[in-house]
Amino acid sequence: MTAQRPSWLRRNRWGLVSLPVVAVLAVGANAYRVSDYWWDRDLRTATVGDAGELVSYTEEYEDALGTTSRSFRVRVGELAPTRSIPSTLGDEPVVVPEGAQALAVPLRFEADPDQSLYGCNLALEDTEGNRYVFDSTMSGVEQDPFPCLPFEQPGPRPPLFEGDTRAVGEGEERPETWSTRPVVVVPEGVRVSRVLLWWETPDYLALQVPRGG
Amino acid sequence: MPRWLTRTGVGVLVVAALAAGRAITDTMPLTPDGARMAAAPFVRDGEVGEPLDLRWAEVEVTGVHEAEAIDDGSTLVGTAGVFVVVDLRVVARGEPRYLGGLHLVDREGRRFDRDTRTGFTYTEAPTGVDWFVSVAFEVPRDALPGLVLEVAQGEDPWWDNRRDELAHVDLGIARADVRRFVATKDIIGRFDAGPTPRDTEPTGQLEP
Numbered sequence: 001m002t003a004q005r006p007s008w009l010r011r012n013r014w015g016l017v018s019l020p021v022v023a024v025l026a027v028g029a030n031a032y033r034v035s036d037y038w039w040d041r042d043l044r045t046a047t048v049g050d051a052g053e054l055v056s057y058t059e060e061y062e063d064a065l066g067t068t069s070r071s072f073r074v075r076v077g078e079l080a081p082t083r084s085i086p087s088t089l090g091d092e093p094v095v096v097p098e099g100a101q102a103l104a105v106p107l108r109f110e111a112d113p114d115q116s117l118y119g120c121n122l123a124l125e126d127t128e129g130n131r132y133v134f135d136s137t138m139s140g141v142e143q144d145p146f147p148c149l150p151f152e153q154p155g156p157r158p159p160l161f162e163g164d165t166r167a168v169g170e171g172e173e174r175p176e177t178w179s180t181r182p183v184v185v186v187p188e189g190v191r192v193s194r195v196l197l198w199w200e201t202p203d204y205l206a207l208q209v210p211r212g213g
Numbered sequence: 214m215p216r217w218l219t220r221t222g223v224g225v226l227v228v229a230a231l232a233a234g235r236a237i238t239d240t241m242p243l244t245p246d247g248a249r250m251a252a253a254p255f256v257r258d259g260e261v262g263e264p265l266d267l268r269w270a271e272v273e274v275t276g277v278h279e280a281e282a283i284d285d286g287s288t289l290v291g292t293a294g295v296f297v298v299v300d301l302r303v304v305a306r307g308e309p310r311y312l313g314g315l316h317l318v319d320r321e322g323r324r325f326d327r328d329t330r331t332g333f334t335y336t337e338a339p340t341g342v343d344w345f346v347s348v349a350f351e352v353p354r355d356a357l358p359g360l361v362l363e364v365a366q367g368e369d370p371w372w373d374n375r376r377d378e379l380a381h382v383d384l385g386i387a388r389a390d391v392r393r394f395v396a397t398k399d400i401i402g403r404f405d406a407g408p409t410p411r412d413t414e415p416t417g418q419l420e421p
Protein backbone atom coordinates (compact mmCIF):
# COMPACT_ATOMS: atom_id res chain seq x y z
CA MET A 1 0.00 0.00 0.00
CA THR A 2 1.41 3.36 -1.00
CA ALA A 3 1.06 6.55 1.02
CA GLN A 4 -1.56 8.95 -0.38
CA ARG A 5 -0.02 12.01 -2.03
CA PRO A 6 -0.80 15.28 -0.14
CA SER A 7 -3.43 17.47 -1.82
CA TRP A 8 -2.47 20.46 -4.01
CA LEU A 9 -3.69 22.88 -1.34
CA ARG A 10 -1.57 21.20 1.31
CA ARG A 11 1.52 21.09 -0.89
CA ASN A 12 1.24 24.79 -1.72
CA ARG A 13 -0.06 26.06 1.62
CA TRP A 14 3.00 28.18 2.44
CA GLY A 15 3.05 29.68 -1.03
CA LEU A 16 -0.64 30.54 -0.73
CA VAL A 17 -0.18 32.04 2.72
CA SER A 18 2.70 34.23 1.53
CA LEU A 19 0.96 35.28 -1.70
CA PRO A 20 -1.05 38.23 -0.24
CA VAL A 21 2.03 39.40 1.68
CA VAL A 22 4.14 39.31 -1.46
CA ALA A 23 1.39 41.12 -3.41
CA VAL A 24 1.25 43.89 -0.79
CA LEU A 25 5.06 44.19 -0.80
CA ALA A 26 5.17 44.28 -4.60
CA VAL A 27 2.61 47.09 -4.78
CA GLY A 28 4.17 48.91 -1.81
CA ALA A 29 7.63 48.81 -3.35
CA ASN A 30 6.23 50.61 -6.40
CA ALA A 31 4.21 53.13 -4.40
CA TYR A 32 7.05 55.14 -2.92
CA ARG A 33 6.09 58.23 -4.94
CA VAL A 34 2.41 58.18 -3.99
CA SER A 35 2.97 60.22 -0.86
CA ASP A 36 5.33 62.84 -2.31
CA TYR A 37 3.76 63.23 -5.71
CA TRP A 38 0.07 62.76 -4.99
CA TRP A 39 -1.18 62.52 -1.41
CA ASP A 40 0.85 65.39 0.06
CA ARG A 41 0.12 67.69 -2.87
CA ASP A 42 -3.53 68.35 -2.14
CA LEU A 43 -5.83 69.00 0.79
CA ARG A 44 -6.57 65.58 2.30
CA THR A 45 -6.70 65.65 6.09
CA ALA A 46 -9.46 67.94 7.32
CA THR A 47 -10.25 69.33 10.73
CA VAL A 48 -13.91 70.31 10.41
CA GLY A 49 -15.48 73.22 12.26
CA ASP A 50 -19.22 73.83 12.63
CA ALA A 51 -20.92 76.92 11.28
CA GLY A 52 -20.70 79.97 13.49
CA GLU A 53 -18.57 78.24 16.16
CA LEU A 54 -15.19 79.33 17.43
CA VAL A 55 -13.05 76.44 16.19
CA SER A 56 -9.68 75.49 17.69
CA TYR A 57 -6.97 74.28 15.37
CA THR A 58 -3.45 73.04 16.07
CA GLU A 59 -0.93 71.59 13.65
CA GLU A 60 2.70 70.61 13.77
CA TYR A 61 5.06 71.78 11.07
CA GLU A 62 8.74 72.12 10.28
CA ASP A 63 10.61 75.35 9.83
CA ALA A 64 14.32 76.12 9.54
CA LEU A 65 14.79 75.56 13.29
CA GLY A 66 12.99 72.22 13.52
CA THR A 67 9.58 70.91 14.48
CA THR A 68 7.15 73.37 16.01
CA SER A 69 3.41 73.97 16.00
CA ARG A 70 0.79 76.65 15.53
CA SER A 71 -2.48 76.99 17.39
CA PHE A 72 -5.34 79.43 16.93
CA ARG A 73 -9.10 79.75 17.12
CA VAL A 74 -11.26 81.09 14.33
CA ARG A 75 -14.90 81.81 13.56
CA VAL A 76 -16.32 82.48 10.11
CA GLY A 77 -19.25 84.86 9.66
CA GLU A 78 -21.82 85.03 6.88
CA LEU A 79 -20.35 85.54 3.44
CA ALA A 80 -21.56 88.69 1.75
CA PRO A 81 -21.31 89.94 -1.85
CA THR A 82 -19.19 93.07 -2.09
CA ARG A 83 -18.33 95.60 -4.77
CA SER A 84 -15.36 97.21 -3.05
CA ILE A 85 -12.33 96.36 -0.96
CA PRO A 86 -10.92 98.68 1.68
CA SER A 87 -7.32 99.62 0.95
CA THR A 88 -4.86 102.30 1.87
CA LEU A 89 -6.42 104.38 -0.93
CA GLY A 90 -9.92 104.04 0.54
CA ASP A 91 -12.62 101.73 -0.79
CA GLU A 92 -11.55 100.49 -4.21
CA PRO A 93 -14.02 98.92 -6.66
CA VAL A 94 -13.61 95.21 -7.31
CA VAL A 95 -13.08 94.12 -10.92
CA VAL A 96 -14.68 90.74 -11.58
CA PRO A 97 -15.21 88.79 -14.79
CA GLU A 98 -18.66 88.76 -16.37
CA GLY A 99 -20.89 86.22 -14.63
CA ALA A 100 -18.86 86.35 -11.43
CA GLN A 101 -19.24 87.98 -8.05
CA ALA A 102 -16.90 88.94 -5.22
CA LEU A 103 -17.63 87.48 -1.78
CA ALA A 104 -16.24 88.94 1.43
CA VAL A 105 -15.31 86.33 4.03
CA PRO A 106 -15.48 87.71 7.60
CA LEU A 107 -13.06 85.87 9.89
CA ARG A 108 -12.47 86.41 13.59
CA PHE A 109 -9.20 85.02 14.97
CA GLU A 110 -7.77 84.42 18.45
CA ALA A 111 -4.18 83.28 18.99
CA ASP A 112 -1.27 83.79 21.35
CA PRO A 113 1.02 86.47 19.95
CA ASP A 114 3.92 84.00 19.66
CA GLN A 115 2.08 81.77 17.18
CA SER A 116 3.32 82.12 13.60
CA LEU A 117 0.41 82.22 11.14
CA TYR A 118 2.51 83.55 8.29
CA GLY A 119 1.84 82.09 4.86
CA CYS A 120 -1.75 80.93 5.26
CA ASN A 121 -3.95 80.11 2.26
CA LEU A 122 -7.71 80.39 1.98
CA ALA A 123 -10.29 78.95 -0.40
CA LEU A 124 -14.05 78.72 -0.67
CA GLU A 125 -15.54 75.36 -1.54
CA ASP A 126 -18.97 75.01 -3.10
CA THR A 127 -21.50 72.22 -2.63
CA GLU A 128 -20.09 70.43 -5.70
CA GLY A 129 -16.53 70.40 -4.38
CA ASN A 130 -15.17 73.18 -6.62
CA ARG A 131 -12.47 75.19 -4.90
CA TYR A 132 -12.12 78.97 -5.31
CA VAL A 133 -8.72 79.98 -4.03
CA PHE A 134 -8.07 83.43 -2.58
CA ASP A 135 -5.69 85.39 -4.79
CA SER A 136 -4.65 88.74 -3.39
CA THR A 137 -4.18 90.22 -6.87
CA MET A 138 -7.18 88.81 -8.69
CA SER A 139 -10.02 91.17 -7.88
CA GLY A 140 -8.34 94.17 -9.46
CA VAL A 141 -7.44 95.48 -6.00
CA GLU A 142 -4.22 94.55 -4.22
CA GLN A 143 -5.43 92.81 -1.05
CA ASP A 144 -3.34 91.84 1.95
CA PRO A 145 -1.33 88.77 0.88
CA PHE A 146 -2.28 86.56 3.82
CA PRO A 147 -6.03 86.25 4.37
CA CYS A 148 -5.66 85.25 8.03
CA LEU A 149 -3.37 88.05 9.24
CA PRO A 150 -3.55 91.78 9.91
CA PHE A 151 -1.12 93.17 7.32
CA GLU A 152 0.63 95.66 9.60
CA GLN A 153 0.81 93.30 12.62
CA PRO A 154 1.46 89.79 11.32
CA GLY A 155 3.27 88.55 14.44
CA PRO A 156 6.24 86.18 14.23
CA ARG A 157 7.73 85.55 10.81
CA PRO A 158 9.08 82.07 10.10
CA PRO A 159 12.85 81.62 10.41
CA LEU A 160 14.42 81.13 7.00
CA PHE A 161 17.74 79.54 7.93
CA GLU A 162 19.50 77.82 10.83
CA GLY A 163 20.51 80.45 13.39
CA ASP A 164 17.55 82.67 12.48
CA THR A 165 14.85 83.23 15.11
CA ARG A 166 11.07 83.05 15.33
CA ALA A 167 11.10 86.67 16.41
CA VAL A 168 8.49 89.36 15.84
CA GLY A 169 9.59 92.35 13.80
CA GLU A 170 9.57 95.74 15.44
CA GLY A 171 6.04 97.14 15.52
CA GLU A 172 4.62 93.88 14.10
CA GLU A 173 3.32 92.49 17.40
CA ARG A 174 -0.03 90.90 16.78
CA PRO A 175 -2.99 91.45 19.13
CA GLU A 176 -4.60 88.41 20.76
CA THR A 177 -7.76 88.84 18.72
CA TRP A 178 -8.21 90.32 15.29
CA SER A 179 -10.47 90.19 12.23
CA THR A 180 -9.86 89.88 8.50
CA ARG A 181 -12.19 90.16 5.52
CA PRO A 182 -10.56 88.64 2.44
CA VAL A 183 -12.51 88.85 -0.83
CA VAL A 184 -12.77 85.85 -3.15
CA VAL A 185 -14.17 85.86 -6.70
CA VAL A 186 -16.65 83.08 -7.50
CA PRO A 187 -19.14 82.50 -10.33
CA GLU A 188 -22.64 83.87 -9.75
CA GLY A 189 -25.13 81.34 -8.39
CA VAL A 190 -22.52 79.22 -6.62
CA ARG A 191 -23.51 77.87 -3.17
CA VAL A 192 -20.43 78.11 -0.98
CA SER A 193 -20.49 75.48 1.76
CA ARG A 194 -17.06 75.66 3.43
CA VAL A 195 -14.14 78.01 4.01
CA LEU A 196 -10.80 76.20 3.84
CA LEU A 197 -7.64 77.40 5.59
CA TRP A 198 -4.23 75.77 5.23
CA TRP A 199 -0.51 76.29 5.37
CA GLU A 200 1.06 73.13 4.02
CA THR A 201 -0.91 70.37 2.35
CA PRO A 202 -2.30 67.79 3.11
CA ASP A 203 -3.63 69.20 6.44
CA TYR A 204 -6.34 71.84 6.44
CA LEU A 205 -9.13 73.40 8.44
CA ALA A 206 -12.64 73.34 6.94
CA LEU A 207 -15.17 75.77 8.40
CA GLN A 208 -18.84 75.31 7.58
CA VAL A 209 -20.34 78.54 6.27
CA PRO A 210 -23.23 79.87 8.35
CA ARG A 211 -26.45 80.52 6.44
CA GLY A 212 -28.46 83.67 7.04
CA GLY A 213 -31.91 83.06 8.42
CA MET B 214 2.71 12.97 -17.94
CA PRO B 215 6.03 13.16 -16.09
CA ARG B 216 6.18 15.80 -13.37
CA TRP B 217 9.27 17.50 -14.80
CA LEU B 218 7.51 17.94 -18.09
CA THR B 219 4.52 19.60 -16.43
CA ARG B 220 6.76 22.00 -14.51
CA THR B 221 8.80 22.86 -17.57
CA GLY B 222 5.61 23.48 -19.51
CA VAL B 223 4.26 25.83 -16.84
CA GLY B 224 7.60 27.68 -16.78
CA VAL B 225 7.56 28.11 -20.53
CA LEU B 226 3.98 29.42 -20.41
CA VAL B 227 4.84 32.00 -17.72
CA VAL B 228 7.90 33.25 -19.64
CA ALA B 229 5.84 33.37 -22.84
CA ALA B 230 3.13 35.43 -21.11
CA LEU B 231 5.70 37.90 -19.76
CA ALA B 232 7.38 38.16 -23.16
CA ALA B 233 4.02 38.72 -24.85
CA GLY B 234 3.15 41.51 -22.38
CA ARG B 235 6.46 43.23 -22.99
CA ALA B 236 6.13 42.87 -26.74
CA ILE B 237 2.65 44.37 -26.71
CA THR B 238 3.87 47.34 -24.63
CA ASP B 239 6.91 47.87 -26.86
CA THR B 240 5.06 47.63 -30.13
CA MET B 241 2.27 50.02 -29.15
CA PRO B 242 2.45 52.93 -31.60
CA LEU B 243 4.26 56.10 -30.62
CA THR B 244 2.56 59.47 -30.44
CA PRO B 245 3.96 62.24 -32.65
CA ASP B 246 5.89 63.45 -29.58
CA GLY B 247 7.56 60.09 -29.18
CA ALA B 248 5.64 59.00 -26.08
CA ARG B 249 4.29 55.50 -25.75
CA MET B 250 0.58 55.39 -26.55
CA ALA B 251 -0.11 53.68 -23.21
CA ALA B 252 1.11 56.79 -21.37
CA ALA B 253 0.14 59.39 -23.95
CA PRO B 254 -2.11 62.31 -23.07
CA PHE B 255 -5.64 62.51 -24.44
CA VAL B 256 -5.58 65.19 -27.12
CA ARG B 257 -8.64 67.26 -27.99
CA ASP B 258 -8.36 68.85 -31.42
CA GLY B 259 -10.04 72.12 -32.24
CA GLU B 260 -9.83 75.36 -34.16
CA VAL B 261 -9.97 79.07 -33.49
CA GLY B 262 -13.30 80.09 -31.92
CA GLU B 263 -14.17 76.55 -30.80
CA PRO B 264 -14.46 76.01 -27.02
CA LEU B 265 -12.78 72.74 -26.05
CA ASP B 266 -13.91 70.84 -22.97
CA LEU B 267 -10.93 69.41 -21.16
CA ARG B 268 -11.00 67.56 -17.85
CA TRP B 269 -9.43 70.53 -16.11
CA ALA B 270 -10.67 73.56 -18.06
CA GLU B 271 -12.65 74.91 -20.95
CA VAL B 272 -10.20 76.43 -23.41
CA GLU B 273 -10.95 78.60 -26.44
CA VAL B 274 -8.55 80.38 -28.75
CA THR B 275 -10.33 83.65 -29.44
CA GLY B 276 -7.84 85.21 -31.83
CA VAL B 277 -4.47 84.97 -33.58
CA HIS B 278 -2.46 88.07 -34.45
CA GLU B 279 0.88 88.78 -36.05
CA ALA B 280 3.40 91.42 -34.98
CA GLU B 281 6.88 92.55 -35.91
CA ALA B 282 7.55 93.87 -32.44
CA ILE B 283 6.19 93.65 -28.92
CA ASP B 284 6.03 96.66 -26.65
CA ASP B 285 6.96 95.21 -23.26
CA GLY B 286 6.07 98.45 -21.50
CA SER B 287 9.48 100.04 -21.65
CA THR B 288 11.14 98.93 -24.89
CA LEU B 289 10.29 97.35 -28.22
CA VAL B 290 11.23 93.68 -28.49
CA GLY B 291 12.05 92.71 -32.06
CA THR B 292 12.45 89.46 -33.95
CA ALA B 293 14.21 88.07 -37.02
CA GLY B 294 11.11 85.95 -37.58
CA VAL B 295 7.52 86.79 -36.71
CA PHE B 296 5.66 87.21 -33.44
CA VAL B 297 2.47 85.17 -33.25
CA VAL B 298 0.20 86.41 -30.48
CA VAL B 299 -2.54 83.99 -29.41
CA ASP B 300 -5.51 85.11 -27.30
CA LEU B 301 -7.24 82.53 -25.13
CA ARG B 302 -10.29 82.35 -22.92
CA VAL B 303 -9.92 79.81 -20.12
CA VAL B 304 -12.46 78.60 -17.55
CA ALA B 305 -10.75 76.47 -14.90
CA ARG B 306 -12.65 73.48 -13.56
CA GLY B 307 -12.59 72.29 -9.95
CA GLU B 308 -9.71 74.44 -8.78
CA PRO B 309 -7.49 77.21 -10.17
CA ARG B 310 -5.39 76.03 -13.13
CA TYR B 311 -2.04 77.25 -14.28
CA LEU B 312 -1.39 77.00 -17.99
CA GLY B 313 2.23 76.00 -17.67
CA GLY B 314 2.38 74.12 -20.97
CA LEU B 315 1.70 76.49 -23.86
CA HIS B 316 3.59 75.72 -27.08
CA LEU B 317 3.28 76.20 -30.78
CA VAL B 318 3.97 73.11 -32.89
CA ASP B 319 4.67 73.41 -36.61
CA ARG B 320 4.10 70.89 -39.40
CA GLU B 321 7.58 69.43 -38.94
CA GLY B 322 6.95 68.81 -35.26
CA ARG B 323 9.18 71.67 -34.10
CA ARG B 324 8.00 73.12 -30.78
CA PHE B 325 8.20 76.80 -29.85
CA ASP B 326 8.06 78.11 -26.29
CA ARG B 327 6.38 81.36 -25.45
CA ASP B 328 8.82 84.26 -25.70
CA THR B 329 9.57 85.42 -22.18
CA ARG B 330 11.24 88.59 -23.45
CA THR B 331 7.84 90.00 -24.38
CA GLY B 332 6.73 90.49 -20.79
CA PHE B 333 3.37 88.76 -21.31
CA THR B 334 2.37 87.23 -17.98
CA TYR B 335 -0.23 84.73 -16.98
CA THR B 336 -1.41 83.88 -13.53
CA GLU B 337 -3.50 80.93 -12.47
CA ALA B 338 -6.94 80.94 -14.06
CA PRO B 339 -9.43 81.14 -11.18
CA THR B 340 -12.12 78.49 -10.88
CA GLY B 341 -15.32 78.77 -12.86
CA VAL B 342 -15.01 82.23 -14.43
CA ASP B 343 -13.77 83.53 -17.77
CA TRP B 344 -10.04 84.29 -17.63
CA PHE B 345 -8.25 85.86 -20.55
CA VAL B 346 -4.71 84.86 -21.37
CA SER B 347 -2.55 86.10 -24.24
CA VAL B 348 0.78 84.64 -25.13
CA ALA B 349 3.44 85.69 -27.65
CA PHE B 350 5.61 83.26 -29.59
CA GLU B 351 8.58 84.06 -31.77
CA VAL B 352 8.68 81.71 -34.75
CA PRO B 353 10.65 81.50 -38.03
CA ARG B 354 8.67 82.36 -41.14
CA ASP B 355 8.76 78.83 -42.53
CA ALA B 356 6.99 77.55 -39.42
CA LEU B 357 3.85 79.63 -39.95
CA PRO B 358 1.59 77.48 -42.17
CA GLY B 359 -0.35 74.94 -40.14
CA LEU B 360 0.81 76.10 -36.69
CA VAL B 361 -0.97 74.37 -33.84
CA LEU B 362 -1.23 75.67 -30.28
CA GLU B 363 -0.78 73.01 -27.60
CA VAL B 364 -2.44 73.81 -24.29
CA ALA B 365 -1.42 71.70 -21.30
CA GLN B 366 -1.47 72.21 -17.56
CA GLY B 367 2.29 72.07 -17.39
CA GLU B 368 5.39 70.43 -18.75
CA ASP B 369 8.27 68.29 -17.60
CA PRO B 370 9.86 68.31 -15.13
CA TRP B 371 7.29 70.30 -13.18
CA TRP B 372 4.20 68.61 -14.46
CA ASP B 373 3.30 65.12 -15.65
CA ASN B 374 1.04 65.19 -18.70
CA ARG B 375 0.81 61.41 -19.02
CA ARG B 376 -2.84 60.35 -19.29
CA ASP B 377 -3.92 63.96 -18.85
CA GLU B 378 -6.01 65.91 -21.34
CA LEU B 379 -4.54 68.62 -23.50
CA ALA B 380 -5.74 70.68 -26.43
CA HIS B 381 -4.33 71.06 -29.92
CA VAL B 382 -5.81 74.10 -31.61
CA ASP B 383 -5.18 74.67 -35.33
CA LEU B 384 -4.47 78.40 -35.62
CA GLY B 385 -5.81 78.42 -39.17
CA ILE B 386 -2.70 79.92 -40.77
CA ALA B 387 -2.65 78.87 -44.43
CA ARG B 388 0.23 79.31 -46.89
CA ALA B 389 -1.69 82.25 -48.38
CA ASP B 390 -1.56 84.01 -44.98
CA VAL B 391 2.22 83.85 -44.67
CA ARG B 392 2.78 86.93 -46.81
CA ARG B 393 0.51 88.99 -44.52
CA PHE B 394 2.26 87.70 -41.38
CA VAL B 395 5.71 88.45 -42.77
CA ALA B 396 4.77 91.91 -44.11
CA THR B 397 3.26 93.13 -40.85
CA LYS B 398 4.60 96.26 -39.20
CA ASP B 399 2.26 95.97 -36.21
CA ILE B 400 3.44 96.52 -32.68
CA ILE B 401 1.45 94.68 -30.00
CA GLY B 402 1.54 95.76 -26.37
CA ARG B 403 2.28 93.30 -23.59
CA PHE B 404 -0.70 91.87 -21.74
CA ASP B 405 -1.22 90.47 -18.26
CA ALA B 406 -3.76 87.68 -17.91
CA GLY B 407 -6.94 88.86 -16.24
CA PRO B 408 -10.72 89.07 -16.16
CA THR B 409 -10.99 91.27 -19.25
CA PRO B 410 -9.79 90.36 -22.75
CA ARG B 411 -6.88 92.06 -24.46
CA ASP B 412 -7.59 95.03 -26.70
CA THR B 413 -6.66 93.44 -30.03
CA GLU B 414 -5.85 96.70 -31.80
CA PRO B 415 -2.09 97.09 -32.44
CA THR B 416 -0.53 99.72 -30.21
CA GLY B 417 1.50 101.12 -33.11
CA GLN B 418 3.31 100.56 -36.39
CA LEU B 419 7.04 100.19 -37.04
CA GLU B 420 8.44 102.64 -39.57
CA PRO B 421 8.96 100.91 -42.95
